[in-house]
Amino acid sequence: MSASTTPSLHLRGSRRSILADRAATVVLWGTGAFVLLLLGSIIVHFGIAAWGVVSPSFVLSDPSDTALGGILPILWNSIYMLGLTMLIAVPVGILGGIYMSEYAGDNKLTEAIRFAEEAISSVPSIVVGLFGLILFVDNFHMGFTALGGALALTMFNLPLMTRLSEQALRAVPQDERSASLALGATKWQTIQHVVVPLAIPGLVTSIILTAGRVFGEAAVLLFTAGLATPAHYDFTNFNLGDPASPWSPLRPCTTMAVYIYKLQSEGLGIYVSKVVDGSAAILISMVLAFNLGARLVGRLLTRRLTAA
Amino acid sequence: MHATATYPEPVLRRVKVPAPIALLGAAEAPLDESTTKIATEHVSIRYGRFVAVRDVSLQIRERSIMALIGPSGSGKSTFLRCFNRMNDLIPGAKVEGQVCLDGENVTDPDVSVVELRRRVGMVFQRPNPFPMSIYENVAYGPRRRGMNGRRQLDELVETSLKRAALWDEVKDDLRRKSGLALSGGQQQRLCIARVLATEPEVILMDEPASALDPVSTLRIEELMRELRKAYTIVIVTHNMQQAARVSDVTAFFTMAEDRAGYLVEVGPTGRIFTRPTERLTEDYISGRFG
Amino acid sequence: MVQLTTANRLASLRTAPGLRERLDLPRRVVFLAAVSMIGIVTLLLGFIAWQGIQLFVKDGVPVGQVFSATWQPDATSGPTNYGLLPFILGTIAVTALALLISTPLSVGLALFLSEVAPRWARAIVQPALEIFVGIPSVVWGWLGLTILVPFLHDTFRHDFVISLPVLGDVFRVPGFLTGFSWLAGALVLSIMILPTITSVSFDAFRAIPQELRTGSLALGTTRWQTIRHILIPAALPGVLTAIVLGMTRAAGEALAVQMVIGSQPVLPRAVTQPIETLTAAITLDMGNTVFGEPWQDALWTMSLVLLIISVASVVLVRLINKRRMAL
Numbered sequence: 001m002s003a004s005t006t007p008s009l010h011l012r013g014s015r016r017s018i019l020a021d022r023a024a025t026v027v028l029w030g031t032g033a034f035v036l037l038l039l040g041s042i043i044v045h046f047g048i049a050a051w052g053v054v055s056p057s058f059v060l061s062d063p064s065d066t067a068l069g070g071i072l073p074i075l076w077n078s079i080y081m082l083g084l085t086m087l088i089a090v091p092v093g094i095l096g097g098i099y100m101s102e103y104a105g106d107n108k109l110t111e112a113i114r115f116a117e118e119a120i121s122s123v124p125s126i127v128v129g130l131f132g133l134i135l136f137v138d139n140f141h142m143g144f145t146a147l148g149g150a151l152a153l154t155m156f157n158l159p160l161m162t163r164l165s166e167q168a169l170r171a172v173p174q175d176e177r178s179a180s181l182a183l184g185a186t187k188w189q190t191i192q193h194v195v196v197p198l199a200i201p202g203l204v205t206s207i208i209l210t211a212g213r214v215f216g217e218a219a220v221l222l223f224t225a226g227l228a229t230p231a232h233y234d235f236t237n238f239n240l241g242d243p244a245s246p247w248s249p250l251r252p253c254t255t256m257a258v259y260i261y262k263l264q265s266e267g268l269g270i271y272v273s274k275v276v277d278g279s280a281a282i283l284i285s286m287v288l289a290f291n292l293g294a295r296l297v298g299r300l301l302t303r304r305l306t307a308a
Numbered sequence: 309m310h311a312t313a314t315y316p317e318p319v320l321r322r323v324k325v326p327a328p329i330a331l332l333g334a335a336e337a338p339l340d341e342s343t344t345k346i347a348t349e350h351v352s353i354r355y356g357r358f359v360a361v362r363d364v365s366l367q368i369r370e371r372s373i374m375a376l377i378g379p380s381g382s383g384k385s386t387f388l389r390c391f392n393r394m395n396d397l398i399p400g401a402k403v404e405g406q407v408c409l410d411g412e413n414v415t416d417p418d419v420s421v422v423e424l425r426r427r428v429g430m431v432f433q434r435p436n437p438f439p440m441s442i443y444e445n446v447a448y449g450p451r452r453r454g455m456n457g458r459r460q461l462d463e464l465v466e467t468s469l470k471r472a473a474l475w476d477e478v479k480d481d482l483r484r485k486s487g488l489a490l491s492g493g494q495q496q497r498l499c500i501a502r503v504l505a506t507e508p509e510v511i512l513m514d515e516p517a518s519a520l521d522p523v524s525t526l527r528i529e530e531l532m533r534e535l536r537k538a539y540t541i542v543i544v545t546h547n548m549q550q551a552a553r554v555s556d557v558t559a560f561f562t563m564a565e566d567r568a569g570y571l572v573e574v575g576p577t578g579r580i581f582t583r584p585t586e587r588l589t590e591d592y593i594s595g596r597f598g
Numbered sequence: 599m600v601q602l603t604t605a606n607r608l609a610s611l612r613t614a615p616g617l618r619e620r621l622d623l624p625r626r627v628v629f630l631a632a633v634s635m636i637g638i639v640t641l642l643l644g645f646i647a648w649q650g651i652q653l654f655v656k657d658g659v660p661v662g663q664v665f666s667a668t669w670q671p672d673a674t675s676g677p678t679n680y681g682l683l684p685f686i687l688g689t690i691a692v693t694a695l696a697l698l699i700s701t702p703l704s705v706g707l708a709l710f711l712s713e714v715a716p717r718w719a720r721a722i723v724q725p726a727l728e729i730f731v732g733i734p735s736v737v738w739g740w741l742g743l744t745i746l747v748p749f750l751h752d753t754f755r756h757d758f759v760i761s762l763p764v765l766g767d768v769f770r771v772p773g774f775l776t777g778f779s780w781l782a783g784a785l786v787l788s789i790m791i792l793p794t795i796t797s798v799s800f801d802a803f804r805a806i807p808q809e810l811r812t813g814s815l816a817l818g819t820t821r822w823q824t825i826r827h828i829l830i831p832a833a834l835p836g837v838l839t840a841i842v843l844g845m846t847r848a849a850g851e852a853l854a855v856q857m858v859i860g861s862q863p864v865l866p867r868a869v870t871q872p873i874e875t876l877t878a879a880i881t882l883d884m885g886n887t888v889f890g891e892p893w894q895d896a897l898w899t900m901s902l903v904l905l906i907i908s909v910a911s912v913v914l915v916r917l918i919n920k921r922r923m924a925l
Contacts, residue, residue, distance in 0.1 A: 017452065018422060021820035028710040031703055032723045038789070039726045042733070042741065095631035103625060104632070115912070116635040122843075122908045123642065124850025126877050127901050130884070131642045134649060138889055155638050162635065188624040216734025219852045223884060260736045261853050264743060273744070280737045287732035291725075394816060399716070426818030436809035439832055449817040452827065499813070506817055 043284070050281035053274045059282070062232045068271045071256070071279055073230040076246060077146075078215060078255040081225065084150040085157065085214050090207055092154070093161025100162060101169035102191055117159040125219040128156045132224035146253035149225025156220050161210045168202025169195060201301040205294045212290035216283065218257035226252035227262050256283050345370040345510060345540040346391060351405035353386050353395060359568040360386045363405070366559055366574050373532060373541040375551035375577065378561030379592070383569020384544045387561070388512050391542065392428040393421050409510070426453070429503035433515040435495035437487030437502075442469075442478050445487040445498055449506035464505055472501035473531050493524025500531065511535065513543040517550065529554050548593055552581050560589045643905065650902025653680060653895040664899065669863040671883075671893040680896045682876075684863040686903060688780075689875040691866040692855065693848040695784035696791060701841055703788070704795035708840075709825060711796075712803040731793045739857035742786040747858055751777030754870065774870045778860030781869040786854050791844035798843055802836020803829060839915050846911040850904060852877035876900045 053068070061070030104110040120128075132152030136142045172195050180190040196203075233246035243251040254262070260279050263272050346368040353361040361383035368374045376384040386395065393414060395401040407414050414424050426449070437445050446465045447455075455461060465482070469475040474497040478485065487498050496516060503511055513532075517525040532541060532554050545551050551558050558581070559574040573586045584590045653659050659680050666681035707727075711720055751774045760769035806829055814824040830837070860872020861882060880897050887894035 015422075015453075017454075017820050017823060018420065021822040024822035024825070025714060028706055028714045031706040032710045032715060032719060034703070035707060035723060035730070035792075036726055039729060045741075045745075092631045092634065095628045096635065099628035099632035103628060109633075112636055113632050115916075116639040118912050118915070119639050119909060120635060120642075122846045122850075122912050124852065124877060124904050124908060126850070126852035126880055127646065127904055127908075128642070130649075130880070130898070130901050131645055133884075134645050135641070155642075158635060158638070162632065191624075212732050216732065216737075218734065218736050219881070222853075222881065227885070257734050257736045260740060261857075264740060264857060276740060280740055283734055283737060287734065288729060291728055291732055295725075392816060394812065397812065397815065422818050422820055424818070425816055429818075430816040432809065432813065432816075434809060436807075436813040438810060438813065438828055448814070448827070449819070452817070452819045452823045502817065 046277065046281040046284055049277035053278035054281055058278055063229055063275075064271075068274060071259070071275065071282075073233045073246070074254055074256055074259045074279070075282070076233060077230070077253045078257075080246070081146060081149060081153070081221070081253055081255050082211055082214050084146060084249060085153040086207065086211060088150060089154040089157050089161050089210065093158055093206075093210070094165045094203060096158070096162040097165025097169055098191060098196070100166040102187070102195065117163060120155065121159040125156060125217060126222075128152055129220040129223045131155070132220065136224060142250070144224065144226030144228070144252040145250050146225055147249040149221045149253055149255075150249070152220050152224045153214055153217060156217070157210050157213060160213065161206065164206030164209065165199075165203055168199045168206055171202055172198045201298045204301055205298040208290055208294035208297065212287050212294075215255075215286055215290065216257055218255070218261050221253075221255055221258050222261070225258070226254060227258060228252045228254060229259070229262070230254065343370050344368070345410065346542070347406075347408045348387075348390075349406040349408070351387070351390060351403065351407060353383070353390060353404075354402050355398065356400045359566065361390075362564065362568040362570045364571045365405075366571060368540060368542060368557070370540050371536060371538065372556040373536050373543060373554055374557045374559060375555035376542065376544045376559050376561060377546075377548060377551050377592075378569070378572075379563070380546070381567065381569070382561040382563045384561050385514050386569070388514055388542060388544050390415070391510065391512055392425045392430055393419075394425075394430065396421060426506050427508055428510040428512060429506060429508035430512040431496070431499050431503060431514065431516045434519050435492060435499050437490070437495050437498050439486065439488055441483050442485055442487050442490070442498060443482040446501050446505045448502060453506075468501040468505040469498075471504050471535070472497045473527065473534075474498060474501055491524070493520050493527060496520060496524070496528060497531065500528075500535075504535075508539065510540045510542065513541065515544055515546060518546060525550070548581075552577060560584075560586075560592065562588055562592065643909075646898070646902055646905050649895070649898035650905075651899075653892065653899045657892040657895055659892065659896075667865055671896055673892070678892065680892070680899075682896070682900060682903070684865055685874055685876045685879050685900060688859075688863075688866055688873040689849050689877070689904075689907075691780055691873065692783045692787060692859065692875055693845055695780065695869065696787035696848045697841060697845055699784060700788035700791050700795060700844060704792050704840070704844070705799050705837060707792070707796045708799035708803055709829075711800050713821065713825060713829070727793045727796060730789075735790065735851060735854040736857075738786055738790055739854035742782055742854065742858040746785060747777035747779075747782055749777070750774050750779065750782055750870075771868050772870055776860065776872065778858055778872045779870050780859070780866055780873050783855045783859040783873075783875070784869070786858055787848045787851060790851060790854060791847050794847055795840045795844040798840035799833065799837045802833040802840065805836065806832050835918050835921060838918050842911050842915050842918070846908055849907055850877060852881045856881045876904050880904075 058068070058070050059075060060072050062072055063069045063074070100110070100113065104113070129152060132148055132155075136148035136151065137144065142148050176194050176198060177190055180194045181187070185193070230252075234244070235246055237245040238247055239245050240248045241250070242248055245251070256279055260276050260283070263276050263279075266272070344367045347366075349365050351361065351364045352359060364387060376388060378384050389395045390403050390407055391409075391414070393403075395403060403415050405415075409424070409428065412419070414428075438448060440448075443465055446468050447461050450461060450464055455464070466475065466479075469478065474494060477494060478490070478498075487495065490498060496519075500511075500516075517528045520528065529550065532543070535541060536556075543551075543555065555577045557574065558577045560572045560580065561569050562572055563569050572588050573580070573584065575585075580589065581593060584593065653664075654661055663680055664682045666679060667683045668679045668681045669684055670676060670679045670681075672678070707723075711723060715723065754774050756773040758769075758771040758773065759767050761767050810828050810832060811824060814828045815821070819827075855875055856878035859875060859878050861874050861878055862872040863874045863879070864871070866873045880900055884894070884897055887897065
């Protein structure tokens with residue numbers, strides 16, 4: 001059309017839109033660099049802060065008011081709380097996931113369950129904690145207990161656990177189900193022997209991801225499991241009814257995240273900030289480990305199951 | 309293995325191949341003595357280590373329609389996409405050799421792809437109107453290069469839609485109706501109008517009618533014959549009758565044993581469909597292969 | 599013989615009633631597990647709503663008083679007034695500022711990951727974001743408390759004033775008194791909601807058909823023009839959903855905010871001043887009050903307000919997505 005006035009193709013940089021494109025590209029790369037830089041500096045910060053604090057004796061001794069002390073009982077509480085919560089949340093979450101993936105029809109009830117799922121995940125964790133406070137502490141007169149905390153955490157994590165398991169189960173190809181049903185297996189046998197085994201890598205990943213969240217959560221536990229710092233645990237005391245026993249679910253159970261909050265709010269003692277830095281470093285490493293673990297285990301299981 | 313095409317002979321009128329449109333279309337206007345618009349020299353395209361297209365040299369004349377035909381996987385679409393450097397968007401894709409537009413090598417890293425793509429427009433296999441009104445679809449290209457005058461745009465949108473033979477069907481709700489609300493054939497003509505509004509010199513069409521019904525296909529073909537008066541058109545098609553009906557020159561691609569596509573022969577459409585020089589071409593158009 | 603076999607086969611196709619019962623048992627179990635979430639939500643809404651209205655029902659505080667600006671809950675130091683306005687506005691203020699900071703950054707990051715980043719860069723940044731999600735909120739609060747708050751205090755201690763010759767001071771932002779402030783809370787929150795907004799917007803951008811990108815680029819537009827005029831409009835419902843989710847998370851975050859906000863129940867006026875949010879007040883005072891006293895009942899009213907905000911946001915997200923379906 002305009003062959004006579006054909007402009008050269010070599011017009012780089014002369015037009016505003018091309019300059020704008022360059023600028024945008026630089027800015028967008030900048031956002032990526034910013035996130036990496038931020039994460040990097042946080043990790044380095046805690047690496048430096050934890051230097052000289054985190055040691056075997058820090059992890060393995062009791063807290064102290066007058067010296068640096070350790071965090072053994074609190075670390076134990078975190079692990080205990082994690083175990084107790086997962087004991088309740090994992091079965092319920094996976095079973096719920098099975099319903100949503102294998103049975104739920106396209107009806108009002110499914111819609112309601114989805115709404116509930118979304119509603120709980122958007123409720124602030126502090127409000128879930130308050131709900132635990134009325135229900136377990138005020139109505140059941142349980143006081144601050146590990147069990148109350150674990151139940152509140154279960155409520156908090158159930159939607160995530162259910163949704164992740166649903167996704168893992170849905171990822172199993174339809175053909176596998178058809179093959180099993182065609183061989184005369186019942187629906188439940190198919191789920192039990194075909195669908196769930198094939199979904200195991202996904203299920204394990206979802207368990208680990210949920211666990212990571214339990215480990216870091218504090219607001220839910222503040223008013224359900226309590227803020228008391230345990231002085232010393234006698235790990236040989238297996239009397240589950242005894243609130244002093246570290247094995248009892250009916251005792252106050254301050255976890256690492258809650259402990260950090262408590263220490264900074266009290267702001268007493270010269271060692272406080274060191275203990276917090278050390279605890280935060282351990283907490284972050286745990287979360288990192290859970291994250292890496294979820295990937296690694298998921299990948300390993302997938303490889304093993306598909307190779308076998 | 310490549311064929312460089314020079315074709316002084318006029319298109320033959322004794323076209324054996326199907327539809328009567330072939331006679332009306334390709335044969336109607338013999339090639340004039342126009343200049344070469346696009347020339348490729350020893351073009352090879354690789355994706356990583358896989359060679360998709362090997363050593364293709366051919367010339368495309370101004371204001372003509374060239375059809376690229378051949379079996380799936382013969383690299384026709386890939387080859388087409390090196391004219392406006394859409395291959396740049398595929399990570400690992402690499403073009404070797406020269407692709408010249410009016411004598412300028414477009415593969416030169418110094419070339420502004422934005423400018424190149426404005427001059428070399430493209431219509432895709434599946435109509436891809438933007439999720440906005442018909443008017444905004446057509447005005448999209450001009451607006452992006454700074455045309456803002458209301459009257460100027462109105463005029464450009466109208467002429468583009470008229471040229472794409474869509475104006476009469478959409479003129480009443482240009483601004484209200486979404487481009488996505490049109491039928492498939494209308495959507496494809498909208499996409500053509502959208503390209504015309506950027507005032508290109510060359511229009512690349514990648515199987516533009518393969519997703520359309522026969523009636524819409526016919527309209528697109530008529531439109532192409534019309535557009536040929538002003539634009540250079542390169543079309544990739546699986547449909548040999550379509551190539552015979554609309555194109556002036558046909559290039560036949562196939563793939564070698566290592567799955568690399570290459571050019572077998574190129575020549576006036578009438579000759580390719582009646583007296584192909586290569587055995588492979590003959591086999592393909594007579595349906596023994598492909 | 600033949601007939602008998604056929605009869606047998608037919609019989610075996612019918613399931614005995616007892617067996618059918620047993621077949622349904624697993625179904626009931628998984629159904630209960632899924633439906634338990636409806637139970638939890640109902641109980642939670644019921645209990646919090648019941649506790650939340652005690653301030654009006656039992657303590658006889660007029661509903662209008664909640665919307666006043668004075669917070670004087672302590673009966674031992676004069677006449678009480680349960681004005682929740684400082685907390686409600688505080689929550690809105692901190693959330694809005696956090697969104698203002700975080701949204702451009704997060705949407706930019708989502709665009710980077712979906713449109714710009716080569717594969718290797720995505721393989722680094724995406725796991726980094728997952729780690730961000732995993733960092734506990736108390737750790738963010740602790741970082742805010744030990745790094746951000748002192749930094750703000752040391753760097754912006756003096757009033758920021760724009761003075762003109764005749765008009766005098768036309769613009770004045772007081773310097774940080776302590777560093778505990780509206781801005782500190784918003785900055786901490788903006789980092790905490792960054793992964794949420796990023797990942798949801800990323801999904802929205804990825805869901806756009808590739809044809810729209812190639813269609814636009816083939817017309818000779820730059821990548822940025824394509825992003826601005828095609829991708830962002832097309833992904834808008836998804837990006838809005840992302841922002842609402844980020845907002846919900848910001849408004850509901852308790853501990854990290856409480857650690858840096860300064861806890862002064864005043865109406866927010868300057869970003870450099872300490873204010874208070876609903877979550878921070880609940881966190882701080884719930885443990886210091888007695889169950890059943892009006893002060894604590896007011897805290898329950900605050901949590902009811904939080905609950906209403908979060909349920910409203912779920913409804914909002916659903917509305918946005920329903921519109922997307924309709925388009």
